[in-house]
Amino acid sequence: MTQGGPRPLDGIRVLALEQMQALPYATQLLARLGADVVKIEPPSGDSGRGSLPAMTDPDGRRVGATFLRNNLGKRSVCVDLKNPRGRELVLELAPRFDVVAENSKAGAMARLGLGHPDIAAVHPAGIYVSVSGFGNSVPTPYGGWPAFAPIVEAMSGIYELKRTGDRPPTVAPVGALGDIGAALFATIGILAALRHRDATGRGQYVDIAMLDSVIAMTDIVTNFWSMGLRGGQTGPLIMHGFRAQDGWFVLQVAREQHFTRLADLVGRPEWKDDPRLATRQGWVDELETLLRPAIEGWAADLTKLEACDLLGRAGIAAGPCLSDAEVVADPHVQARNMLVELPRTDGVEQPVLVPGSPVRMSEAPPAAETRPPWLGEHTDAVLAAELGLTGAALSELRTGKVIF
Incomplete structure (x- = not known):
């Protein structure tokens, strides 16, 4: 330094x-x-x-x-x-x-x-x-x-x-x-x-x-409780980990415009008109049946970093799950000392x-x-x-x- x-x-x-x-x-x-x-x-x-x-x-x-x-x-x-x-x-x-x-x-x-x-x-x-x-x-x-x-x-x-x-x-x-x-x-x-x-x-x-x-x-613990959520519930949104070719990445989608971009990016434009996915709660309800198979299928031939780069370019927040060695070697970490x-x-x-x-x-x-x-x-x-x-x-x- x-x-x-x-x-x-x-x-x-x-x-x-x-x-x-x-x-x-x-x-x-x-x-x-x-x-x-x-x-x-x-x-x-x-x-x-x-x-x-x-x-x-x-x-x-x-x-x-x-x-x-x-x-x-x-x-x-x-x-x-x-x-x-x-x-x-x-x-x-x-x-x-x-x-x-x-x-x-x-x-x-x-x-x-x-x-x-x-x-x-x-x-x-x-x-x-x-x-x-x-x-x-x-x-x-x-x-x-x-x-x-x-x-x-x-x-x-x-x-x-x-x-x-x-x-x-x-x-x-x-x-x-x-x-x-x-x-x-x-x-x-x-x-x-x-x-x-x-x-x-x-x-x-x-x-x-x-x-x-x-x-x-x-x-969120006390705030969400005060607003009626119980038993570990959080607000309805996509905030989960998904598998790529070489590991996992985390994706967060909490707004409708971002869900629309996700649908287009992973090749599922029909999601935009699917009544099951018309609400944020629907995203959560259909996560394992519809969303995860499609998202992980799209990412199957991508590294976790490549998947996050494409998501980021589309304006969708995502980040790779890095190992300890990957954090040490990460270019952002090195550039920022x-x-x-x-x-x-x-x-x-x-x-x-x-x-x-x-x-x-x-x-x-x-x-x-x-x-x-x-x-x-x-x-x-x-x-x-x-x-x-x-x-x-x-x-x-x-x-x-x-x-x-």
């Missing part, structure tokens, strides 16, 4: 007490937009470092995939927050940052003396962000529950909506939707709070619940691939990506620069097992 000029968040500083993905994805996005993100990690490291698959760092410690794909462009400071002096270090650092963010279980930071009131007492203009499974600001029966992405995804209703018969639900069908959804809403909240502070000079508390975020993203290569440090030739930033801005070209930090890599440099600690003071803190 090219080295860009000034970026939108240059000068914004984030102190992140974070782990796994729900908050780290948000702060990585902020870092890609120019923010200086300092990550506070416990002696054992962000729990995402322990995920699998993994590689090893230059010191032979495991660095898991969850950590690798969520921590580009950050600095790592290793502090024991359970040590009173470690807590004091964070309170001393906080006023030097615009945003203090955490994604522990609800109430955990308050018990450590690092909740919003504690930070606000030393930094009234600071923006404090919490990301948790069920939120911190409103009582909820689930407040004490731990949460990962599939937990809140299940509770959003989307798994049950898509489950069929007596089959178990398909868990995590699109990766960590619960994490990345919460991260995106946290990012929006942070940007809005920064704008509010520009106007008022005041900081505030931004509280993000993962379940709230997924309910917002799976909006949507995969960042992280060279491995354990002798494996294949670099780790991390999704790039999907945000493109005409006045802020993307800067070069920097690798995720090793555990505690920047502890001494950050504490010396921010708090003026001497080498002797840092050695004393390390001997006392406050920093690592």
Whole structure:
């Protein structure tokens, strides 16, 4: 990626007490937009470092995939927050940052003396962000529950909506939707709070619940229920997968003019006058008897990409079902620099691939990506620069097992 000029968040500083993905994805996005993100990690490291698959760092410690794909462009400071002096270090650092963010279980930071009131007492203009499974600001029966992405995804209703018969639900069908959804809403909240502070000079508390975020993203569950659909029903439309010569493609037809174009394209102009297909519900009712045989017959001698290209040229939305290897090699993905290569440090030739930033801005070209930090890599440099600690003071803190 090219080295860009000034970026939108240059000068914004984030102190992140974070782990796994729900908050780290948000702060990585902020870092890609120019923010200086300092990550506070416990002696054992962000729990995402322990995920699998993994590689090893230059010191032979495991660095898991969850950590690798969520921590580009950050600095790592290793502090024991359970040590009173470690807590004091964070309170001393906080006023030097615009945003203090955490994604522990609800109430955990308050018990450590690092909740919003504690930070606000030393930094009234600071923006404090919490990301948790069920939120911190409103009582909820689930407040004490731990949460990962599939937990809140299940509770959003989307798994049950898509489950069929007596089959178990398909868990995590699109990766960590619960994490990345919460991260995106946290990012929006942070940007809005920064704008509010520009106007008022005041900081505030931004509280993000993962379940709230997924309910917002799976909006059809509750919206369709309120409009009379039950048992996983969705609006009557063609939104299904069809087989081509080399695999599957997905086709969506939800308007009459698109159905007319489909009929002509696949050589079935008589569909336009067939009373069985005169309504959208008719399309669904006759999907397996009339539509699928004709569509798959038309696509039988076409690759999935060729079929989608012809459909697209006719103004009909369709996309091929790509395998993991096909996504990596896809020309769109390559043209948009949507995969960042992280060279491995354990002798494996294949670099780790991390999704790039999907945000493109005409006045802020993307800067070069920097690798995720090793555990505690920047502890001494950050504490010396921010708090003026001497080498002797840092050695004393390390001997006392406050920093690592």
